[in-house]
Structures are given as C-alpha cells and as structure tokens.
Amino acid sequence: MMGRLEAIKQVFLAYFKAELIRSHGLVIGILSLSVWLSLFIAPLLLFKPPGVPPERISGLALTAVMIFIAYSVATWDWAWELRWLMFHGVLEHVIVSGNSVFLLYAGVIPVSLLWYSVSVCASALLLATFLGPPAISVADPVALLIAVLTMVVVLLAYAMLLGATTIGVGSAGPVLELVGFILPIATGGLVPLSYMPKALQTLALVTPFSYPAELIRYSLGVSNTVLPLWETEAIGASYSVIFLLVAYALFRVQLKRLLKEGIRTVSMW
Numbered sequence: 001m002m003g004r005l006e007a008i009k010q011v012f013l014a015y016f017k018a019e020l021i022r023s024h025g026l027v028i029g030i031l032s033l034s035v036w037l038s039l040f041i042a043p044l045l046l047f048k049p050p051g052v053p054p055e056r057i058s059g060l061a062l063t064a065v066m067i068f069i070a071y072s073v074a075t076w077d078w079a080w081e082l083r084w085l086m087f088h089g090v091l092e093h094v095i096v097s098g099n100s101v102f103l104l105y106a107g108v109i110p111v112s113l114l115w116y117s118v119s120v121c122a123s124a125l126l127l128a129t130f131l132g133p134p135a136i137s138v139a140d141p142v143a144l145l146i147a148v149l150t151m152v153v154v155l156l157a158y159a160m161l162l163g164a165t166t167i168g169v170g171s172a173g174p175v176l177e178l179v180g181f182i183l184p185i186a187t188g189g190l191v192p193l194s195y196m197p198k199a200l201q202t203l204a205l206v207t208p209f210s211y212p213a214e215l216i217r218y219s220l221g222v223s224n225t226v227l228p229l230w231e232t233e234a235i236g237a238s239y240s241v242i243f244l245l246v247a248y249a250l251f252r253v254q255l256k257r258l259l260k261e262g263i264r265t266v267s268m269w
Contacts (some may be wrong), residue, residue, distance in 0.1 A: 079162035147215030211236025
C-alpha cells in the first residue's frame with residue numbers, strides 16, 4: 001500500500017513539474033485560454049439580445065466554459081495520456097511491473113484538477129471584466145452534488161472509451177473529434193436544452209452527457225431542466241453508472257487483447 005502511495009506521489013510530482021513548471025504549461029495554457037475566451041466573448045458582446053442582463057449572459061457563458069473545459073481535461077489529460085504512455089513505451093513497463101494503469105491516473109488527476117480550477121477562475125475573471133459578474137449562485141446544493149458526481153463518472157467513462165479505442169486500433173482521432181467537440185455542443189454542453197430545437201433535445205437526452213450539464217446549470221440557478229428534476233437526477237445517475245461499467249468492461253477487454261497481440265503502432269489520428 002505504501003509503495004503504491006509513493007508511486008502516486010512521484011507521478012503527481014513528475015507531471016506537476018513537467019507540465020506546469022518546466023514547460024511553462026500553466027502560463028501558456030492560461031494565455032491560450034484567454035485568446036479562446038476572447039473569441040468566445042466577442043459575439044456575446046456584439047449580438048447579445050436587448051433587455052437580457054449582461055450578468056445572466058455571463059452566467060450562461062461561464063457554465064458553458066466550465067463544462068467544455070471539463071470535457072477537454074478528460075480528453076487531453078486522461079484519455080490522450082494513454083496514447084503518450086503507449087508511444088513512449090511506458091505502458092508496457094507498467095503492465096510488466098504488475099501495477100494497474102489507473103495508478104498513473106491517480107497522480108495525473110490532481111494536476112488536472114489544479115489546471116481546471118485555474119482555468120475556471122481565469123474564465124470568470126475575463127467574463128466579469130468584459131460582460132459583467134456571472135449571475136451564478138448555488139440554488140440547490142443536493143442537485144449540485146449529484147451533478148458533480150455524475151459529471152465525474154461520465155468523464156471517466158468517456159476517457160476509458162477513448163483509451164480502449166486507442167489500445168484497440170492505435171488511434172482515437174475520429175472518436176475524439178466526435179465525442180470531444182461535436183457531442184458537447186449537440187448534447188447541451190454549451191447551451192441549455194431548453195434553448196435547443198426539439199430534435200436536438202431528443203438526441204441529447206439519448207446520451208449520458210446531457211444530464212450532468214443540465215443539473216449543473218439548474219443547481220447554479222442558470223436555467224431549468226427540460227425534464228422534471230427528479231427524473232433528470234435519476235436518469236443521469238443511473239445512466240452515468242451504466243456508461244462507466246460498459247466503458248470499463250471495454251477497456252479491460254482491450255487490455256487483455258493487448259497482452260495477447262502486443263501494442264499497436266500509435267498514430268495521432
């Protein structure tokens with residue numbers, strides 16, 4: 001047990017120093033995020049509906065950014081990390097040593113959470129400067145807790161799904177593009193479902209991604225859910241667990257396949 005805790009500690013320190021300090025990842029990330037947010041905020045300033053308080057628009061924008069950054073963390077920090085491990089031969093070493101690959105992620109996730117926290121704070125500051133203080137407050141603590149837990153479960157499942165694809169075919173590019181960029185938009189990650197056409201609402205509710213996003217916006221007083229609250233919570237919680245179990249099973253199958261057939265050639269796309 002102590003050996004595993006020490007391994008987690010060393011992984012955390014290695015990633016913290018390499019990603020955030022030596023490579024200036026934190027500074028570069030904040031700068032790139034600022035540019036991206038500026039492009040995101042500009043249309044809000046130019047085309048905001050008359051009569052809508054800027055604070056409300058800022059609140060909607062901040063929740064959209066929070067959800068999108070969460071998807072990005074799961075994509076590039078968690079899922080794509082497996083590709084890096086395969087490309088540099090680290091995954092073989094972990095498997096041969098008898099350790100679980102999830103041991104590495106126990107050290108990576110704290111760095112991801114640190115980056116996520118800084119990114120959200122920087123986004124809130126920019127929005128408050130150019131639009132107005134985001135009109136956000138904890139309207140329902142229980143719903144917020146359920147929202148955060150279901151979002152974490154969904155993101156873990158999604159990362160394992162991409163990881164399984166990488167192990168199986170050596171690339172997860174098409175899946176990454178679909179799930180990482182198209183689905184957050186199509187499933188209400190950026191816009192409340194109540195603002196979307198009926199067809200897109202139906203599509204969003206078929207996926208597990210929409211329920212945590214709906215609960216986050218509701219619990220922060222930004223928008224109401226399209227389904228009754230209890231139904232959104234119940235379906236979101238059960239759907240996220242099922243998604244995680246399916247993704248984990250697929251991930252385990254691909255790991256066993258890897259042990260039999262060896263590691264495939266890894267490509268970006």
